[in-house]
Amino acid sequence: MKKMKMFILLFIVLISLALALIKVNDIQSIKIEDKKAYAALINKEEHGFEKEERNLKGKTIIIDPGHGGKDVGASGQMGTLEKDVTLKMARNLQHELEKRTGASVILTRDKDVTVSKKERVELANTKNADLFISIHFDAFTSNEVNGITTYYNHGTDRSLAALIHRHLFEQDLGTRDRGVSFGDFFVLRENTKPSILLELGYISNAEDEKRINSQTYQTQASTAIVEGVIEYLSN
Known part of the structure; x- marks a missing residue:
């Protein structure tokens, strides 16, 4: 019975860690996209035109x-x-x-x-x-x-x-x-x-x-x- 409880507890810990890693990756991805968007905005503001112009x-x-x-x-x-x-x-x-x-x-x-x-x-x-x-x-x-x-x-x-x-x-x-x-x-x-x-x-x-x-x-x-x-x- 104790082994079963430990197994369940370990399983929950592993799932929690996996979810936490996924969240971190998502946040990093969002930050990267935000940086790209910010860089594009700065480029537009500095030059006053879109590149396609x-x-x-x-x-x-x-x-x-x-x-x-x-x-x-x-x-x-x-x-x-x-x-x-x-x-x-x-x-x-x-x-x-x-x-x-x-x-x-x-x-x-x-x-x-x-x-x-x-x-x-x-x-x-x-x-x-x-x-x-x-x-x-x-x-x-x-x-x-x-x-x-x-x-x-x-x-x-x-x-x-x-x-x-x-x-x-x-x-x-x-x-x-x-x-x-x-x-x-x-x-x-x-x-x-x-x-x-x-x-x-x-x-x-x-x-x-x-x-x-x-x-x-x-x-x-x-x-x-x-x-x-x-x-x-x-x-």
Whole structure:
């Protein structure tokens, strides 16, 4: 009888040990999975994008900061020069596109220098660009006019212009939507590559000028354009 009790007791102890080992293994497995999930989250937060977004490797994008050098472009009531804010926006775009897509992003100018319209277009051709985006800020004789307009020249580029414009107004930019329009601009007309020109606000309007100079606006506009570029070149 004593042997039977000891046998039963030993059996219970062995079962308990086995269950405890199974639990430990399960906990370790969960910890491993948690570590993997945490590492993936950190990677996403550090880089700001999912790895699958970097699917534009091999693509070439030309960003054209309007004006530059002796050509200052429009000027605002607070002294803002168009050539300065176009370059700031272009650099933001270059940084975000390279970080998120892996594409080769080239600026027609990366400092305050004069670059002819012909040279800008030739760069798109020599680099065999997949996309050309010219950045500008508008002006008008009346300082009451404000808003964003997206221009195309070739009919085949209208859908591209509409796509980028849609993404811009999915952001809360706080300015007027002036739509998508045909534009007879040299950098579009003479360009054989898919190309658009963005007038990202009226520098002659005090509210637009203040908005254009803010980092919030620069970030929102850059994000919108990048989202549009990703959608266009991923199709």
